[in-house]
Amino acid sequence: MLKSLKTLALGGALLTANATWTQAQPAFSAPAAQEFTYGSPSVIRPMNVSNYSIQLSGLDVYLSGWGLPLNGVPSEFIWQYTAIGNPTAIAGQGSFAYTGIADLGTGIIYNSTTGRFNYLVVYYKLGVGHFLDIYEVPVPIVPTAAPVLISSVQLSNSTNYGRIRMDSYSQYAAAIVWEYPGVGIQTQACHNGTWGNVLTLSGTANATGPDIALLPRNGTVYVNYAYYDAGAGTITESTIDRNVLLSSTGTVSPLVEDVYSAGTIASHIVLDCPDYNNNTPNWAYTFTDGQKVMVRYRDYATSFSANTVCVNDGATFGNQSTMPWYEAYSPSLHYGSGSFGGSTGQITVAWYASDNMATHGYIAMEMSADGTTLLSAPDYMALPNAFTPNKYPFFNIWYRNTTGIALSKTSDFNFSPGFLYASYFDYNNVTGNYQLHHAFHQWNNPVFKGGAPAAGIEKSIAAASIATYPNPFRDDMTATVTLPGSGALDLQLFDMTGHKVWQYQATLDKGTHQVKVGEVSSLAPGIYLLNSSFNNKKIGAQMVTKQ
Known part of the structure; x- marks a missing residue:
């Protein structure tokens, strides 16, 4: 059941009774979106979730992954096909179980040699190394046929965990990044199913927690990276031509575009770039210190330099601050174009908020790419069925390495579905089980809202x-x-x-x-x-x- 605004404000009411704060409580706009739970209940205590969405063969294709890095505990890669524009009209779905892995990420590439689509799954296998699994599906897609695993490629021999992430663009481009402790940040790029060599980014021996995003610009796809140096307290953003990655060996040196003094951070970094080819090197990433949700962004239309904005302190957007009532965990970011006729340059940020008392759940906001305007309804958008009476019990322990919500990075007009896809997990305090939620937000709506097309169109x-x-x-x-x-x-x-x-x-x-x-x-x-x-x-x- 969706919580009413009165219920969502309960935590603040309880806190105010024991404090002298006079600032108004933030409002969480109730969602009106399709949402369903799909995933194995045997996945316990998940620490990561990912998703990727695209339109292929007359279908909306949605891939998701979630799990926990403990030996013997299952994780899951999920695939689903729905009618175009109607995420409730499911044409086929299924899943594959994994055990003893971390950071299950998903993506898609078209293999021009085989003439088939490849679904890509990346992960870290405990004590063994980083891997890429390649699943194959026919062209056109048969909705009732499961993908077939055709290859499992070991990317590293790291016996210690390091984050691994992936991004895909427009069916023909993909790239992976991972942290190899003691070696540095490593990467690999793909073109039409053909993979380049494993490369190490120069000067990254102390870097951790990398993320990756592909950026089309001037007819070329660039690969952008963001990673953290805990000793220096800095986040570095860099970029390199994907063609250079495809033709290089050994070590490569991306162009460092920005080094930001972030201090101590309390989350992973999540990076994204716009998928529309507007010939500008724009990007944005998000992180939190535990209360402030920060976005570091570059918008070449307004400034050649990067800027930083806190999206939940009420200072920039006129929304009420979530502080000091709510802690902030696990932010995710989508840099989109508001596909299908929307204005370009929209950045959506979602995170898990908790007052440690009565209100715990996922909220989001959307801002303009220049970091000045709130595009979503004040104060924040609540996601559907995203609030639970109890806080996730392991966020306080593992919060730095937990990704509780993922927003699809897809915003390419030619291939993007009509929705921003979101995946997030919640916790049932009675059963001790988690559920994986899948929600769909229509472009250009001020609240987290979904809807099917007019009757008969989707059919x-x-x-x-x-x-x-x-x-x-x-x-x-x-x-x-x-x-x-x-x-x-x-x-x-x-x-x-x-x-x-x-x-x-x-x-x-x-x-x-x-x-x-x-x-x-x-x-x-x-x-x-x-x-x-x-x-x-x-x-x-x-x-x-x-x-």
């Missing part, structure tokens, strides 16, 4: 499908389109700089149609994007390769 769009062959192609390519009824079909082919090189528009009857993609023999070899829509509603977007 029609889910039934429409497209497949291309051959892929890769050389001189000719054909699109096979199946339509649920009569209507307008629109196919558009783009190169990776966003230039439209071909378009097909026609009114077609219900059924399956063969459409020859023309003028492709003269195209330069490389990766192209085929966008398809039916009656002005998106069917999907596919990566195709010209040889």
Whole structure:
């Protein structure tokens, strides 16, 4: 049951009775979003959660992972397919169990050699090292068929834990970063299923807790890193061309863009970059000291230098401060474009708040990319079914290494679903079990809000499908389109700089149609994007390769 605002303010009322604070309690706007729990109840005391979402083969694809780094205790990698624009219309779902691992992260890549999608799962295996598991699914995706594990690659031989993270972009680019204690921060990049060498970032021997985010800029994908040096109390943000990573061996030296004196921090760093190619090197990351939730960001539209803002102290955005009532844990960040017609440059921050008495749960806020304007409803957005009567019992012990909530990093217009996906776990004090929650926030809403499209639309769009062959192609390519009824079909082919090189528009009857993609023999070899829509509603977007 969703808590009322009166119930959510209970903790503050109890505290105020024993204190002289006169500042108003912050309000948590009640959510109106789809949410469900899915995950094995045998996952106990989780310490990390991750997710990744994308639109493929006429489906919204959602991957998630959660678990605990204890030998013999299960963790879980979850996959789910839903109708486009309707996260409650589940077409298929399942999971794979892991044991004795930490930091289960997920991502997606298109493998141009096999012509199939690869689901990527990264993790640290206790006492053994860092790993990358590669699952394969067909193109187009069969919603009822589970992914198949085809490869497990050991990335390091570290016998000591070090955080591992991953990001994917636009089906063709992916990169991983991990901490190898005693060696430094290591990384590996991928292009269309082909992986480069394992590399060490220079000058990172003392760095810990890295995160990674991919940034499209000037037709190139850059890999951005953020990591912490506890001895110096600094957070370093750096960047490097992904092509350099793909062609290098040994040690590489990213361009250090910012070094921030953060002092002692009480959480992991979570970094993200905008997925829209606006040719600016923007980025943002978040962390907390236990009460203040900080965002360090760079917005080239307003400043060449990075700036820092506290999102929950009431000083910048006109919202009520959560201090001194609420402790802050485990912040997560999404740097998005408000996909599908929204304004560009939106940064969403979510975290776990607790007054240590009666109110414990996940809240969020959204700000403009220049760090000046509150875009969500004052004071904060409550997430659905995200409040429990008891505080998670292990946050006080392991809070520095706990990631209790994850926001999908996806915001690419061509592939992003119509929702910001959130994953978070809660604790049942009666049963002693945890649940993994999956919630969906529609773009450009001031509260955490979800909603299905108009009646019948999701059914029609889910039934429409497209497949291309051959892929890769050389001189000719054909699109096979199946339509649920009569209507307008629109196919558009783009190169990776966003230039439209071909378009097909026609009114077609219900059924399956063969459409020859023309003028492709003269195209330069490389990766192209085929966008398809039916009656002005998106069917999907596919990566195709010209040889």
